[in-house]
Amino acid sequence: MPCPLVGADYSTGVLPMFSSPCPHCFLGRYGWWPKYRAAKWLTLSCSECGRRACSHPLPLALLYIFYLADVVNFGYLYVLQKDPLYLLAMFLVWIVLDVISLRMPLAAMRSANNISKEERDKQ
Ligand SMILES: [Zn+2]
Numbered sequence: 001m002p003c004p005l006v007g008a009d010y011s012t013g014v015l016p017m018f019s020s021p022c023p024h025c026f027l028g029r030y031g032w033w034p035k036y037r038a039a040k041w042l043t044l045s046c047s048e049c050g051r052r053a054c055s056h057p058l059p060l061a062l063l064y065i066f067y068l069a070d071v072v073n074f075g076y077l078y079v080l081q082k083d084p085l086y087l088l089a090m091f092l093v094w095i096v097l098d099v100i101s102l103r104m105p106l107a108a109m110r111s112a113n114n115i116s117k118e119e120r121d122k123q
Pocket residue numbers: 022023024025026027028046047048049050051
């Protein structure tokens with residue numbers, strides 16, 4: 001029975017931790033590498049339906065504020081104090097933010113395959 005929240009069919013198997021179903025068809029699966037690329041503002045293409053998806057832009061923008069704060073804060077502290085522990089802290093926080101970016105929700109994008117029949121007739 002498909003999950004009402006994400007639409008994935010858990011009766012066929014549990015999703016891996018950083019895997020997500022396609023937001024269009026819920027059949028295609030995106031592994032951790034495509035999700036990592038999507039968190040770098042790249043678009044994904046589903047292998048099942050061919051439609052496009054991306055990381056949801058609003059949580060992704062918030063995450064990039066944390067990336068910026070990480071680099072500015074720890075980078076500035078490193079420049080001021082000359083303590084390499086600040087550089088180490090910056091890279092550790094960066095890795096934590098990268099792991100969080102793998103959990104970003106995917107958003108469905110419109111594409112040529114996704115337009116409604118009325119819009120297709122207008123063109
Ligand atoms: Zn799909």
